[in-house]
Amino acid sequence: MRKLVALSAAxxxxxxxxxxxxxxxxxxxxxxxxxxxxxxxxxxxxxCSAASGGRYNIVLxxxxxxxxxxxxxxxxxxxxxxxxxxxxxxxVNWTSEFAEAGWIKPWTGANKAAVTRGVLAGPIxxxxxxxxxxxxxxxxxxxxxxxxxxxxxxxxxxxxQMIQEATALAKQGKPHLIEVQGxxxxxxxVWFNSLVESAGGRILSGxxxxxxxxAAxxxxxxxxxxxxxxxxxxxxxxxxxDQGRLGFEKGDAAFEVNYPFVYPSALADTPKLAKVMGWAxxxxxxxxxxxxxxxxxxxxxxxxxxxxxxxxxxxxxxxVNAQHQTVDAVKGGLPPTLSALFDSPALAxxxxxxxxxxxxxxxxxxxxQTPAYSDISLAIQKGLSPPNAIDPSTIVKTLRSQIKAxxxxxxxx
Amino acid sequence: MSAxxxxxxxxxxxxxxxxxxxxxxxxxxxxxxxxxxPAGIVMIAVSIYPIVYAFVLSLQRADLxxxxxxxxxxxxxxxxxxxxxxxxxxxxxxxxxxxxxxxxELVIGMALALIMHRVIFGRGPVRAIALIPYGIVTVVxxxxxxxxxxxxSGWIPHLLGLKSDPLTSTFGSYLAIIVSxxxxxxxxxxxxxxxxxxxxxxxxxxxxxxxxxxAWQRFWRITIPLMKPAILVALLFRTLDAFRIFDTVxxxxxxxxxxxxxxxxxxxxxxxxxxxxLGSAVSVLxxxxxxxxxxxxxxxxxxxxxxxxxxx
Numbered sequence: 227m228r229k230l231v232a233l234s235a236a237x238x239x240x241x242x243x244x245x246x247x248x249x250x251x252x253x254x255x256x257x258x259x260x261x262x263x264x265x266x267x268x269x270x271x272x273x274c275s276a277a278s279g280g281r282y283n284i285v286l287x288x289x290x291x292x293x294x295x296x297x298x299x300x301x302x303x304x305x306x307x308x309x310x311x312x313x314x315x316x317x318v319n320w321t322s323e324f325a326e327a328g329w330i331k332p333w334t335g336a337n338k339a340a341v342t343r344g345v346l347a348g349p350i351x352x353x354x355x356x357x358x359x360x361x362x363x364x365x366x367x368x369x370x371x372x373x374x375x376x377x378x379x380x381x382x383x384x385x386x387q388m389i390q391e392a393t394a395l396a397k398q399g400k401p402h403l404i405e406v407q408g409x410x411x412x413x414x415x416v417w418f419n420s421l422v423e424s425a426g427g428r429i430l431s432g433x434x435x436x437x438x439x440x441a442a443x444x445x446x447x448x449x450x451x452x453x454x455x456x457x458x459x460x461x462x463x464x465x466x467x468d469q470g471r472l473g474f475e476k477g478d479a480a481f482e483v484n485y486p487f488v489y490p491s492a493l494a495d496t497p498k499l500a501k502v503m504g505w506a507x508x509x510x511x512x513x514x515x516x517x518x519x520x521x522x523x524x525x526x527x528x529x530x531x532x533x534x535x536x537x538x539x540x541x542x543x544x545x546v547n548a549q550h551q552t553v554d555a556v557k558g559g560l561p562p563t564l565s566a567l568f569d570s571p572a573l574a575x576x577x578x579x580x581x582x583x584x585x586x587x588x589x590x591x592x593x594x595q596t597p598a599y600s601d602i603s604l605a606i607q608k609g610l611s612p613p614n615a616i617d618p619s620t621i622v623k624t625l626r627s628q629i630k631a632x633x634x635x636x637x638x639x
Numbered sequence: 640m641s642a643x644x645x646x647x648x649x650x651x652x653x654x655x656x657x658x659x660x661x662x663x664x665x666x667x668x669x670x671x672x673x674x675x676x677p678a679g680i681v682m683i684a685v686s687i688y689p690i691v692y693a694f695v696l697s698l699q700r701a702d703l704x705x706x707x708x709x710x711x712x713x714x715x716x717x718x719x720x721x722x723x724x725x726x727x728x729x730x731x732x733x734x735x736x737x738x739x740x741x742x743x744e745l746v747i748g749m750a751l752a753l754i755m756h757r758v759i760f761g762r763g764p765v766r767a768i769a770l771i772p773y774g775i776v777t778v779v780x781x782x783x784x785x786x787x788x789x790x791x792s793g794w795i796p797h798l799l800g801l802k803s804d805p806l807t808s809t810f811g812s813y814l815a816i817i818v819s820x821x822x823x824x825x826x827x828x829x830x831x832x833x834x835x836x837x838x839x840x841x842x843x844x845x846x847x848x849x850x851x852x853x854a855w856q857r858f859w860r861i862t863i864p865l866m867k868p869a870i871l872v873a874l875l876f877r878t879l880d881a882f883r884i885f886d887t888v889x890x891x892x893x894x895x896x897x898x899x900x901x902x903x904x905x906x907x908x909x910x911x912x913x914x915x916x917l918g919s920a921v922s923v924l925x926x927x928x929x930x931x932x933x934x935x936x937x938x939x940x941x942x943x944x945x946x947x948x949x950x951x
Binding site: 294298301302305323326327409410411460461462463464469472473476597598600601604611612614635636637638639 | 705720789803804806896917
């Protein structure tokens with residue numbers, strides 16, 4: 227209901243501003259991005275507008291809360307060449323699709339230099355398609371392993387160890403569940419991608435070359451083993467990030483693989499549990515080979531159909547600057563993309579685990595970069611859902627043919 | 640002669656009056672057409688045009704992300720869909736999610752209608768209350784049912800003492816979706832059947848009672864035959880509706896656990912993949928299947944329904 231209201235409000239705002247957009251003076255820039263609850267985006271939009279000295283006025287418009295619906299709304303409007311969108315908040319895995327379709331403008335020259343200076347390599351790679359930068363990294367994200375220090379003295383280094391420890395805890399009748407994202411949705415692809423890259427493989431080796439092989443077999447086996455172990459949450463095959471957070475806060479889980487937002491949430495909801503909440507690197511698939519974790523986050527792009535592209539580039543440069551990224555991180559819990567910010571005292575306080583995040587972001591796993599990404603993700607989700615039914619002996623063959631069909635865009639998915 | 644004259648006399652002015660009327664009728668008809676025209680144009684714009692456009696798209700390779708690759712490919716999209724095992728699996732899921740809920744709704748709806756028909760005190764409020772589930776937005780109803788069934792937060796697994804999560808199995812998912820659908824649309828069925836019940840005259844029941852017919856016999860021999868037209872209309876509406884099921888399944892699990900329906904398949908091709916060609920082919924096939932269901936209902940049961948309709 228609230229989403230509906232927000233949506234219609236956004237639509238109305240777009241309508242109103244769309245009408246008043248061309249009247250001289252300050253250019254109205256419509257910024258579409260996911261609904262940020264802390265208000266840090268709204269504050270940034272206000273400050274940047276004020277700082278522009280009347281050059282532009284940024285209007286913040288909210289997209290739906292889940293990433294699939296955000297993309298659906300954006301692509302529908304961009305495919306119709308809607309000029310009512312100027313600044314696009316893109317999930318890191320949309321870049322190649324939007325760029326290839328010609329919906330977003332490339333970043334070049336001084337603009338490019340301004341938004342890439344001091345930015346970690348991982349986020350820049352997610353905003354790049356065919357050696358051209360198409361977005362300004364706004365924030366990043368990565369998953370860590372969260373565990374109960376009171377139950378597990380040293381965190382497991384591999385998935386196999388984690389399953390072993392969960393099994394042992396289950397035998398002792400202690401909280402033992404492993405919270406992961408097992409529902410048929412984008413989160414399942416994220417899990418699989420992290421595991422494949424951690425095992426040393428890749429899903430695609432080029433925009434249209436399927437590279438699924440032995441590493442994918444190892445990854446699928448891990449998913450199958452987790453889902454069939456005593457550590458499997460009864461609701462695993464329907465679990466998203468938030469179910470994992472709730473499961474951990476309820477006290478049934480010993481482990482949770484999730485984004486950093488779970489920590490402030492635990493501090494607020496269950497302070498006692500937060501005290502025994504430990505964090506560690508994402509578990510490895512192969513012992514001795516550090517995991518590579520799928521990178522998340524948002525990049526800001528300029529719509530090709532914007533009537534004020536120059537102002538939009540300038541506005542984005544302001545929105546992603548160090549000052550605003552710090553507020554986004556401390557108030558909104560969104561990890562920054564600027565390397566130096568990880569060492570700032572404000573962040574160190576809000577992010578006691580900042581060193582681990584920075585480490586993961588320096589060598590991240592990037593989801594397959596191809597204009598047909600959503601097709602591939604759909605094929606992977608359908609092939610791996612539900613995780614407890616994965617057949618490790620045939621899954622590689624199935625996924626390979628499904629992903630090939632998805633790339634050709636000529637098959638039903 | 641005088642008789643013929645007498646009969647002729649009023650006839651003679653008639654043609655002229657008739658011609659006069661025809662002119663007026665013609666003007667009225669013109670007025671009628673021009674009054675209907677706005678509605679007709681709107682209908683063409685919002686319903687005929689999209690259907691035709693969807694059909695045209697279904698004959699093309701049309702993908703919003705690769706506009707340069709668009710071209711006419713004839714019936715290839717239909718070939719892809721109809722030779723895909725996924726399409727037939729989804730048709731089967733949809734049939735299951737149509738037949739079972741509609742049958743249950745018919746039985747429960749009939750019981751509800753009989754109760755509502757016999758209510759003496761507070762008829763209006765009783766009927767209004769029975770309609771509440773139907774008044775709730777499907778997405779909202781689906782969410783509340785999903786939360787009710789979830790192992791962590793739901794009261795249903797708790798009440799049944801289940802250790803596992805019912806929504807992680809195919810059987811449990813179907814059960815939950817069917818319960819949610821039946822709960823939501825039974826009132827609609829009951830209301831349509833209630834209208835049919837009102838058509839059954841009490842005298843027939845009284846006469847049968849005098850002849851010694853039991854309540855069961857009266858129900859099967861009097862109520863049901865006289866209600867047939869209402870039952871068929873209710874079944875037709877609900878079947879057409881149920882066949883296009885989307886929201887409930889989408890909210891529960893987006894088609895995971897073997898519950899994907901043809902509408903979700905169309906959604907995935909159209910809105911997720913932006914593959915307008917394939918998606919339109921799926922949509923056109925759904926449209927044809929819905930049309931076929933309507934045709935079968937009317938052809939198969941139309942003869943049975945006609946006398947009832949004729950009497951009215």
